[in-house]
Amino acid sequence: MLRIAASGDWTIAHLSAADGELRSLTAGPVKAGRAVIDFSGIARFDTSSAAVLERTARLLEEKGLRVEFEGVSEPQRRLLDKIDTYGTPDTSKAPPAPFYIELVERIGVTTREIGEEARGMLGFIGTVVSAIGRTAANPRRFRLVPFVHHMEKSGFDALPLVCLLTFLIGAVVAQQGAVQLRQFGAEVFTVNLIAIIFLREVGLLLTAIIVAGRSGSAFTAEIGSMKMREEIDAMRALGLDPMEMLVIPRVAALTVTLPLLTFIADLMGLLGGGVVVFFMLDMSPGVYMSRVQEAVDFWTIAVGLIKAPFMAAVIALVGCRAGLSVTGSAESVGAMTTRSVVRSIFLVIILDALFAMFFTAVGI
Amino acid sequence: MAQKGEPIIEVEGLMTRFGDHVIHEDLDLTVNRGEVIGIVGGSGTGKSVLLRTILGLKKPDAGRIRVFGIDLAELPEEERRLHERRWGVLFQDGALFSALTIAENIQVPYREHLHLSQELMDELAAIKIAMVGLRPTAASLYPSELSGGMRKRAGLARALALDPEILFLDEPTAGLDPIGAAAFDDLINELKEALGLTVFLVTHDLDTLHATCDRIAVLAEKHVILVGTIDDMLRSDHPWIHEYFHGPRARAALAGK
Incomplete structure (x- = not known):
């Protein structure tokens, strides 16, 4: 049985180390069976910690473990349920394109922009000239x-x-x-x-x-x-x-x-x-x-x-x-x-x- | 953990002025932990100024302000910053940093105050984005690509980044359509329930007052003239309060309850 006993202040200010440990735990091999996350030692608790513990539980479950939360207080339970409703946050980003594609893309985009800008400028000059024409026809304006x-x-x-x-x-x-x-x-x-x-x-x-x-x-x-x-x-x-x-x-x-x-x-x-x-x-x-x-x-x-x-x-x-x-x-x-x-x-x-x-x- | 119901913001004998123009005089207000307090008042009565003064963005000309039981103005810079992390602020139009994406905006306090891995920051930003009811795709957008209502939600997500104890909201529903405004009211209630927040809410919106506030403080004649529940407001015979809570719009908002 795997037992994770959380204690002390579980707030974002102290989360970094715990997150690292939990990440390496869930990344490595674990024995199948039961896992317990014990909340009874937690003094302060916040959404960020709830998110990290929820994620840990989810990853362990994906590895075939049965995960139980122990000693969860009422406010902690509410927070965990709330975080659970959001599901797995999708933080994956599109991989960046290789540099030669990006280079060609930038050249293309810039060329098109220059063309559009030239057209736009020509159009603007036309508008101004026609406005000047109107003003010339009626100088009082x-x-x-x-x-x-x-x-x-x-x-x-x-x-x-x-x-x-x-x-x-x-x-x-x-x-x-x-x-x-x-x-x-x-x-x-x-x-x-x-x-x-x-x-x-x-x-x-x-x-x-x-x-x-x-x-x-x-x-x-x-x-x-x-x-x-x-x-x-x-x-x-x-x-x-x-x-x-x-x-x-x-x-x-x-x-x-x-x-x-x-x-x-x-x-x-x-x-x-x-x-x-x-x-x-x-x-x-x-x-x-x-x-x-x-x-x-x-x-x-x-x-x-x-x-x-x-x-x-x-x-x-x-x-x-x-x-x-x-x-x-x-x-x-x-x-x-x-x-x-x-x-x-x-x-x-x-x-x-x-x-x-x-x-x-x-x-x- | 501090007890629910104890005072978390105490304002005593506050005076603020711009030049000769006195905004507040002898203003007292106490906000208790865990409650949603709505600040109402006519235009120009200094609702936003009061909020800015409590935040320390404007110096009071007289009087004391204690937040978390501490007079922040007397603390040295370093310690004050530590306490300032314990509150979150949503400014009127979100006040998002325009050069950063929504996710980066939310991560600004993480980056500045804590040492977290990028992986964890991305995860937490995604949670906050989900929490305020934005689509996950909003994470990589810039503020200029969002509508006003979405910007407010994103601003709220940033305000919630460090799990604040107090949330200051400056006219959160102004400029939103009625559906968006109602959704925002629900969101405030939901977050207050889940996170145990104290909410300091400056608003004009009668529906929001009805939907979210435990107590209401009325600013008029340069100080708080009445603090109490909606029922207290309805019973008051002060002309401005009467006008405000018995006007045609107020009746419509009440009827909707």
């Missing part, structure tokens, strides 16, 4: 107040940051350029380097990335939390168009402000470069300015500024769409905000590369 509000928030308020960063980058580019070009005795061309690199590429790229991080994320978070609180649904139910109320003002505001910010960023970059050139190369501001004038023509500035509204539209559209794709939970807002920033910076750089190819093709 354009929301002027949010438009100005977003110009201030994403444009004017970004000025200090944009100015400081572009000034510093301008200075760094000039300093590095001067050090390298000095080896050829061509340090005067530092001015050309700064002027062309900033006006064509860096001024805009830097500004676009700052704005994507500052305003793109803000758009997603604002619209996303409205979506989460069902405010977007409320708008629709009240017969208001969220495109008209939320998306168009933001897209329009950014499209107007990003070129302006870029222009200021260009100036600050030139200023930063000028300061370095003044101290490192002893070039007077007057000479610096006339050399800048020689280095650039109308198209150098135009190439930078033409790209700005397109990038602004991309940032705003990506931001707004990510916000509108938020689903119920709060972490979804966070995930979408991250995704919106990553995606808009990615697209800004892709767009820049496409423009570079285009401008090379047309010869500017």
